[in-house]
Amino acid sequence: MGMGRPRAFDADAALDRAMDVFWRHGYEGATIAQLTEAMSINPPSLYAAFGSKEGLLKAALDRYTEKRDAWMDRVLNAATAHEVAERFLMEHADAQTDPANPPGCLLVQGGLACGTGSANVPFELAARRTRTEDQLRERFVRAKAEHDLGESVDPATLARYLSAVTSGMCVMASSGANRETLREIAAVSLKAFEEQTKG
């Protein structure tokens, strides 16, 4: 028996286009019409490949997380906790103002508060944000074991702080903050990080 007509579009390329639409308009603000146009496919192709609008979001988030993990690996491989924090903050400032993408971060702009029909979208986004925070925390736990960070330092607090600052930078970026402004915020935050690791 046959294997059916092959798909005529590249799923990953289409997800990149969908990512951009969700990023720019949020989950609820993005319409199927906009998504299909950006992806250069028709609705039946979208639904055959991804099941639903929410399924498409999850697939886009998977792809987003994939890229983000590769980036996080490079950040976490820095020699010291301080350098991890510095890279994390500074490269966030750059990424959130990269003209190749909409401002901010998909995991924040995607939607913090949604309607009753999309109630689990914010959860989905939050789970992916938590993942970054977990990766940071584990890196700081390791730094503690390596005596790169002192005994009195709480890795969870450090990770949460960095996560909060970068989330805040997303909000600023969405209202037009430029790269220099975000770097300034990152620089101040880095001093807080240093101060926190001294105590």
Place this chain on the structure above:
Amino acid sequence: MGMGRPRAFDADAALDRAMDVFWRHGYEGATIAQLTEAMSINPPSLYAAFGSKEGLLKAALDRYTEKRDAWMDRVLNAATAHEVAERFLMEHADAQTDPANPPGCLLVQGGLACGTGSANVPFELAARRTRTEDQLRERFVRAKAEHDLGESVDPATLARYLSAVTSGMCVMASSGANRETLREIAAVSLKAFEEQTKG
């Protein structure tokens, strides 16, 4: 000539209810049906009083800003810049986890990225956030004039930093961060503030 049938509902009380819905579901996630039910009125009353869904949001934001200004006055009246920062951060942690309101802040949860039909909603929210930042900056300019802050300190940077942190706390609050967690973040941020004002 007569002056017409008087309004049978309290506009401010209705706005408080609407505020809660926008806060919990975001602008686009909030439906007219949910809003009218929460406000205990029918659609024609809503449209007669506020013109449109976006008009209702603006009216709710005006009321929100009113309350926020009263709160900011108390914060800004603190004796020193340091105390201003401390109050601002800590009371934000409390306010964003106040069980009387949805988590976070209406100016962030309301919507960072919206659909093409609601494109100016994010601008409207951003403008109100900027107002808070401006108030902080002006307070720090004053602190500088009073020699409470050193000559080398940049009031704009300080204000932006505090604004970014509290925005980040909104994101954390929306994904379930509790009061203690936010206070922890506020405490770390306050150390950054101190460090920044020393340099």
Place this chain on the structure above:
DNA sequence: CCACATTTGTAGCGAACACTACAGATATCT
């Protein structure tokens, strides 16, 4: 070449959306 499995484009589905026409109700002003 034929049977089969899957995708594609067209066209349109029911539901929910923001919003409103209309008539009755309720106030004020003369």
Place this chain on the structure above:
DNA sequence: AGATATCTGTAGTGTTCGCTACAAATGTGG
């Protein structure tokens, strides 16, 4: 009291939403 002006509730309006039925198209395996 009567005329007027505005609000209220019912019951919708047209539009857009996410999603899909269907038939033609296009590949594989026998």
